[in-house]
Amino acid sequence: xxVSRQQNGIANSAERGPRARTRKLMLDTATRxxxxxxxxSVSEVAEAAEVSRATAYRYFPSQAALVHAVVDEALGPIxxxxxxxPDARTRIADLLATAMPRIDEFEAxxxxxxxxxxxxxxxxxxxxxxxxxxxxRGHRVDLLKCVTAPLQGTMTPESRERLAxxxxxxxxxxxxxxxxxxxxxxxxxxQSVAEWAAKALVxxxxxxxxxxx
Amino acid sequence: xxVSRQQNGIANSAERGPRARTRKLMLDTATRxxxxxxxxSVSEVAEAAEVSRATAYRYFPSQAALVHAVVDEALGPIxxxxxxxPDARTRIADLLATAMPRIDEFEAxxxxxxxxxxxxxxxxxxxxxxxxxxxxRGHRVDLLKCVTAPLQGTMTPESRERLAxxxxxxxxxxxxxxxxxxxxxxxxxxQSVAEWAAKALVxxxxxxxxxxx
DNA sequence: ACCGTTATGATACTCTCGTCTCACAATTTT
DNA sequence: AAAATTGTGAGACGAGAGTATCATAACGGT
Numbered sequence: 001x002x003v004s005r006q007q008n009g010i011a012n013s014a015e016r017g018p019r020a021r022t023r024k025l026m027l028d029t030a031t032r033x034x035x036x037x038x039x040x041s042v043s044e045v046a047e048a049a050e051v052s053r054a055t056a057y058r059y060f061p062s063q064a065a066l067v068h069a070v071v072d073e074a075l076g077p078i079x080x081x082x083x084x085x086p087d088a089r090t091r092i093a094d095l096l097a098t099a100m101p102r103i104d105e106f107e108a109x110x111x112x113x114x115x116x117x118x119x120x121x122x123x124x125x126x127x128x129x130x131x132x133x134x135x136x137r138g139h140r141v142d143l144l145k146c147v148t149a150p151l152q153g154t155m156t157p158e159s160r161e162r163l164a165x166x167x168x169x170x171x172x173x174x175x176x177x178x179x180x181x182x183x184x185x186x187x188x189x190x191q192s193v194a195e196w197a198a199k200a201l202v203x204x205x206x207x208x209x210x211x212x213x
Numbered sequence: 214x215x216v217s218r219q220q221n222g223i224a225n226s227a228e229r230g231p232r233a234r235t236r237k238l239m240l241d242t243a244t245r246x247x248x249x250x251x252x253x254s255v256s257e258v259a260e261a262a263e264v265s266r267a268t269a270y271r272y273f274p275s276q277a278a279l280v281h282a283v284v285d286e287a288l289g290p291i292x293x294x295x296x297x298x299p300d301a302r303t304r305i306a307d308l309l310a311t312a313m314p315r316i317d318e319f320e321a322x323x324x325x326x327x328x329x330x331x332x333x334x335x336x337x338x339x340x341x342x343x344x345x346x347x348x349x350r351g352h353r354v355d356l357l358k359c360v361t362a363p364l365q366g367t368m369t370p371e372s373r374e375r376l377a378x379x380x381x382x383x384x385x386x387x388x389x390x391x392x393x394x395x396x397x398x399x400x401x402x403x404q405s406v407a408e409w410a411a412k413a414l415v416x417x418x419x420x421x422x423x424x425x426x
Numbered sequence: 427a428c429c430g431t432t433a434t435g436a437t438a439c440t441c442t443c444g445t446c447t448c449a450c451a452a453t454t455t456t
Numbered sequence: 457a458a459a460a461t462t463g464t465g466a467g468a469c470g471a472g473a474g475t476a477t478c479a480t481a482a483c484g485g486t
Binding site: 019022051052053054055058 | 465466467
């Protein structure tokens with residue numbers, strides 16, 4: 001066994017060589033298909049990317065792996081968001097302004113991801129599928145903890161955490177699902193509602209803390 | 214063709230006869246399986262209910278139809294909720310107190326329903342599946358419009374609608390998904406956070422309206 | 427009791443997903 | 457150039473969902 005660079009099936013995407021090339025081809029194809037609205041199966045990506053089914057399955061053993069990879073790409077700008085505004089109000093506004101358009105742009109991808117996490121939850125309930133990590137890695141938690149960080153000292157840690165939890169309800173794909181699909185709003189209106197709600201929640205937490213002192 | 218009472222495969226559940234009996238048996242079995250956590254396929258329900266696969270498919274042509282029917286049962290107490298409290302604050306609190314425990318009780322069912330609606334959305338995006346009604350019939354909209362009804366006159370209709378839309382973000386399965394699965398909260402804590410957020414939103418809308426007069 | 431309707435069960439079939447095996451092509455190593 | 461390694465394609469295979477057909481059991485009216 002030599003020290004070649006392809007030991008694990010799905011290697012780091014930063015690598016070179018034919019494997020990385022094919023993987024990127026498939027990933028780009030999958031991303032394109034997803035942004036066009038459909039949630040492609042592995043076979044569909046294989047056909048669109050003009051590789052054989054067998055090859056496609058070598059890189060992405062399931063639709064879940066495929067969606068997972070596309071989500072990681074779509075998540076990029078959101079994870080890079082700089083949590084540097086001075087106060088919580090502007091931080092949450094800035095976060096929503098950054099994240100929501102991106103989520104809307106990749107709506108199909110994020111919805112597919114949510115669907116997968118529901119699948120995994122159901123399978124776990126059923127007893128199948130041990131306690132592997134759930135699909136949803138809580139990026140939301142970290143982002144919102146940073147958003148509420150400036151409030152440290154102005155309220156109890158419990159109140160701050162509750163605020164972060166409440167804010168997580170108005171920040172994510174779910175918002176788009178509810179406001180666009182049920183209410184029939186546009187993406188812009190949905191974002192505006194989310195921003196209003198977020199501001200209301202932050203204000204309420206601050207006001208409540210001031211009243212208690 | 215005579216005028217007998219079983220023209221459509223899934224007849225009104227209030228009817229009598231062998232069809233209604235088998236249907237109820239399957240529905241109860243499906244509900245039981247779902248509350249135990251799993252989202253059964255039609256075949257699984259058939260086996261559990263001790264009817265043949267063919268018979269099962271006669272009543273519920275797909276897993277979607279099955280989940281749909283179970284959701285309708287699970288929704289019962291929520292749709293029966295009496296919107297009769299005097300003001301918006303108590304109405305939303307009352308609604309959450311009624312609905313959230315029920316949603317938590319049938320968590321697997323509602324998650325399965327959400328999964329189905331995501332499926333249908335994806336299929337519609339893909340061009341397949343014409344514009345049939347989406348799975349999510351907006352019960353939320355009607356309930357929350359009634360919740361905000363007492364505010365009529367105290368603010369602009371736009372503000373009231375925005376409040377209803379914002380409230381819809383803190384009322385539904387999504388709340389449980391985010392707070393239980395991502396934050397690791399208990400159902401009780403989740404409900405408490407939802408109630409806090411709902412109160413904050415209503416207060417913000419009212420306060421804002423008062424400030425504008 | 428008879429006959430037609432209706433619900434059911436058994437079975438075979440199609441389709442798709444995902445797995446597996448084997449043969450071939452491309453590339454690298456010696 | 458020959459040989460070994462590695463990526464790819466083609467096709468077989470099994471599992472599961474959903475459909476369709478046919479035979480039989482239960483029910484209902486005359």
